[in-house]
Amino acid sequence: MGLLATLRSKQTKSAIGVMVTASHNPEEDNGVKLIDPMGEMITPAWEDYATQLANAEQEALCTALKDIIERETINMSEKASVFIGRDTRPSSKSLSMAVMDGVSSLEGNSLDYGLVTTPQLHFMVRCCNTQGCYGTATTQGYYEKLSKAFIELTKHGKNRTDVKKRLMVDGANGIGALKLKEMEPFLQSELQVKLFNDGSSGKLNYLCGADYVKVQQKPPQGMKIGPDERCCSFDGDADRVVYYYSDSAGCFHLLDGDKIATLISTYLKDLLTQAGLNLQVAVVQTAYANGSSTQYLENVMKVTVCCTKTGVKHLHHAAQEFDIGVYFEANGHGTVLFSKNAMEQIQQLAKDQSANGEKKHAAKLLEGTVNLINQATGDAISDMLLIEAVLAIRGMTVQEWDAIYTDLPNRQLKVKVADRRVIETTDAERRATTPEGLQDSIDALVKKFKQARAFVRPSGTEDVVRVYAEADTQESVDSLAHQVSLAVHRLAGGVGEEPKPLQ
Structure with a gap:
């Protein structure tokens, strides 16, 4: 995959990312995620090349590489830049070194970010290839951009004491726990976090993490939840998040990707109405989306809903077709995409000195929301901060959020x-x-x-x-x-x- 990423970099004349992780899978598994120039997943054609190379016998490897070079008419004298990151699995360090060997053997340059979340590496790739327009391609740049947007948004909270209440976070004993700890000082106590499964003792994704909570419909091991405490779980590489709480009767309530998409899309639609901007918000779902969420969005909120095949790449592609495309798989993996036109209209209104107070206020909130979202990919930390900001702005508790609609069994x-x-x-x-x-x-x-x-x-x-x-x-x-x-x-x-x- 180091070899393949180098070829892709030469072909696109852009930095390419290679993240060593197996996401929500058990600690003993591992693999790679390849990242294209704008921080998105690698294209289907290059996925096929990855499969060919992974299955090529050693003596056939050079032939397979030459075949890709010829098919894609790659100029091998082009420079190549590959960004490399890894999660906390014991096998990740040696595998990331193997990626670097692949890059150097085709005379590419590698930049090793070491331990980062998958979304952070997506962010770095996008920042580099947009010449800093998206942000600064460092972990500090990532923390500063997101925390500044979060702090600005929560200033407008109707009930600021609620966002100050403790949020219990299950870090899945993974990289997300380490990076959330690093980010806390940047948040300037605007969000009180209590971290569980922080990687100091437990095994990655074992009896914890977003996938465990979603499938088992119960809290992770090691987290005792009091009545109505607000909780969320990341997965092993921190690109998924789900929320949950226990009510006074001890009954567990899960707020998964469908609930997250509903909260965010209705918040954005309300702000667009207040701002007087004629931009279409659409929610992209898969067949796994709960029927109640689809009915609520279409019939009550009058939000456009479209359905795609399962897999983030399908949702991401479909979301790009709208002014504002919100997509979340039920497992909690998702983000919001803003078209160039949408971002320009929001920025123009936010700067317009002649705009009336309500419109300008709504535009400022939209501008802050754009800055808080990692549009490159689903990002547990970014999505968590966005949810916390929306709850604060709307003065909502997690229970009120949950009550927007009731999931069908x-x-x-x-x-x-x-x-x-x-x-x-x-x-x-x-x-x-x-x-x-x-x-x-x-x-x-x-x-x-x-x-x-x-x-x-x-x-x-x-x-x-x-x-x-x-x-x-x-x-x-x-x-x-x-x-x-x-x-x-x-x-x-x-x-x-x-x-x-x-x-």
């Missing part, structure tokens, strides 16, 4: 199959086209339950089929999910025993 299951490729889908993965009869079976099952929907999709990495179901009660959704699993097992080549009913 849902269930996710997976069914082992001999070959996941037998499942093919359409309509943003919401309908199965093969094997024959499967979608008809799902449609018939859905009709048996109220407010129900269900879909199946093949895993991207293993021979399993993922099943998602929603219905009006937990009992109904568990029954629907189980029956759909049985249909998948029967019609798509299930392996082993039939799925058992949920307890």
